[in-house]
Amino acid sequence: MSNYDVVVIGGGPGGYNAAIRAGQLGLKVACVEGRETLGGTCLNVGCMPSKALLHASELYEAAVGPEFAKLGIEVKPSLNLAQMMKQKDESVTTLTKGIEFLFRKNKAEWIKGWGRIDGPGKVVVKAADGSEQVLTAKDIVIATGSEPTPLPGVTIDNKRILDSTGALSLPEVPKHLVVVGAGVIGLELGSVWRRLGSEVTVVEYLDRICPGLDLETGKTFQRSLAKQGFNFKLGSKVSSAKATAKGVTLEIEPAAGGEKETLKADYVLVAIGRRPFTQGLGLETVGITPDKRGMLENQKHRSGVPGIWIIGDVTSGPMLAHKAEDEAIACIEQIVGKAGEVNYALIPSVIYTKPEVATVGKTEEQLKAEGRAYKVGKFPFAGNSRAKINHESEGFVKVLADERTDEVLGVHLIGPSVSELIGEYCVAMEFAASAEDIALTCHPHPTRSEALRQAAMNVDGWAMQA
Numbered sequence: 001m002s003n004y005d006v007v008v009i010g011g012g013p014g015g016y017n018a019a020i021r022a023g024q025l026g027l028k029v030a031c032v033e034g035r036e037t038l039g040g041t042c043l044n045v046g047c048m049p050s051k052a053l054l055h056a057s058e059l060y061e062a063a064v065g066p067e068f069a070k071l072g073i074e075v076k077p078s079l080n081l082a083q084m085m086k087q088k089d090e091s092v093t094t095l096t097k098g099i100e101f102l103f104r105k106n107k108a109e110w111i112k113g114w115g116r117i118d119g120p121g122k123v124v125v126k127a128a129d130g131s132e133q134v135l136t137a138k139d140i141v142i143a144t145g146s147e148p149t150p151l152p153g154v155t156i157d158n159k160r161i162l163d164s165t166g167a168l169s170l171p172e173v174p175k176h177l178v179v180v181g182a183g184v185i186g187l188e189l190g191s192v193w194r195r196l197g198s199e200v201t202v203v204e205y206l207d208r209i210c211p212g213l214d215l216e217t218g219k220t221f222q223r224s225l226a227k228q229g230f231n232f233k234l235g236s237k238v239s240s241a242k243a244t245a246k247g248v249t250l251e252i253e254p255a256a257g258g259e260k261e262t263l264k265a266d267y268v269l270v271a272i273g274r275r276p277f278t279q280g281l282g283l284e285t286v287g288i289t290p291d292k293r294g295m296l297e298n299q300k301h302r303s304g305v306p307g308i309w310i311i312g313d314v315t316s317g318p319m320l321a322h323k324a325e326d327e328a329i330a331c332i333e334q335i336v337g338k339a340g341e342v343n344y345a346l347i348p349s350v351i352y353t354k355p356e357v358a359t360v361g362k363t364e365e366q367l368k369a370e371g372r373a374y375k376v377g378k379f380p381f382a383g384n385s386r387a388k389i390n391h392e393s394e395g396f397v398k399v400l401a402d403e404r405t406d407e408v409l410g411v412h413l414i415g416p417s418v419s420e421l422i423g424e425y426c427v428a429m430e431f432a433a434s435a436e437d438i439a440l441t442c443h444p445h446p447t448r449s450e451a452l453r454q455a456a457m458n459v460d461g462w463a464m465q466a
């Protein structure tokens, strides 16, 4: 039996960051992870491999299409899919090994195996060889993450009918890929395969894509994807999907009811969301019951059972790696008596397609529903010299500010590299900046970040470059 201050169950962005922070703060900490590598969904089958393929496929499309030729670069590219997958896998290995290094650096111990809570303060870990060890701890942090939500009536075989993990490792470029679900994961992975040559059809139950997005931004995004060749079947549901060795036949019907149609694809990606993962966790031994969606409730990361904490995808809030990381820090800081706190109002969200979409804070629709008076400042990337010179002038920056105080309440970006730009507004909004604060801040020229400033100027109608 080994004794710790903290045992973290799960080695994803929630769990590994909790273990690292605990080590930094001098706690004796172990992190139990059942996978063969640390890093969780994010590093192994999520954020990182998807971004590796998005990056490579974006360059491929630029080289193959008119983009390179327009720049005067004449090449005859051909796709080596095996190499594209290999470089992705190698990058993932480097990153997961990096977490092992950080564990050693911060004296966090990785216990390999699947953990099961066995009453208060006790975790039993079963290793791959079947052997078991018992860990005891004053505090246990549950960070067991999430898994793809299955679609009733559709069996994922990861041969023809895929979840996101399967779609990250296809052996060939599909001729026709049907993506079920127009959320972030479906559109990112759909983009990868469209760029590599697939025809992509997205079937979505709702009548819009990415329903959480600011409406105007979402409409612009959908138009842009449609222009790239995405086919959208909105307001439609998949009632069945039958796979053979060669392909899949899907039955689709209007969400509101009506005539069915048949769709044929050689691969189908089911990306209708993710659900909390708590299988075999022994929650019953401490009296914790997941809610109807399988979610573990928390109050400031506390489970309600003394000494048991909950962070990351397994609990409420957006299923995002940086949200899990923030909760990890706050949870461990509370364990040592510090005032750990997560500002849920300012968790940014990004879609890594082309154009990228990045948002933080309130949407216009939310402000309207709250009856809050607001001003809008918009600026198109077509007015930004850096974006124009790079031939990436699609999209805009939209800043929503309180009508009376001018405080920035929401920012919605669609355009080039906006994933890297949104952080400026995250910091500004944490400091309760006004739009004028941004408008009067010097930004480097020529950069896309100038569009952020011009949009802030336009909150009071004085953008100077459009």
Ligand SMILES: Cc1cc2nc3c(=O)[nH]c(=O)nc-3n(C[C@H](O)[C@H](O)[C@H](O)COP(=O)(O)OP(=O)(O)OC[C@H]3O[C@@H](n4cnc5c(N)ncnc54)[C@H](O)[C@@H]3O)c2cc1C
Binding pocket: 009, 010, 011, 012, 013, 014, 015, 016, 032, 033, 034, 035, 039, 040, 041, 042, 043, 045, 046, 047, 048, 050, 113, 114, 115, 116, 143, 144, 145, 146, 164, 185, 277, 279, 280, 281, 311, 312, 313, 314, 319, 320, 321, 322, 323, 324, 352
């Ligand atoms: C394709 C895809 C792309 C994504 N892209 C992004 C992105 O760009 N940006 C972003 O912010 N988020 C992205 N996400 C979401 C992100 O991956 C998750 O929000 C994040 O990984 C959640 O972290 P977590 O630590 O809560 O859980 P996870 O990362 O799911 O980690 C949980 C870990 O716990 C382990 N575990 C579970 N139960 C046990 C047990 N009983 N014993 C031992 N180990 C256990 C699991 O094996 C897993 O490794 C993406 C997800 C997917 C699928």
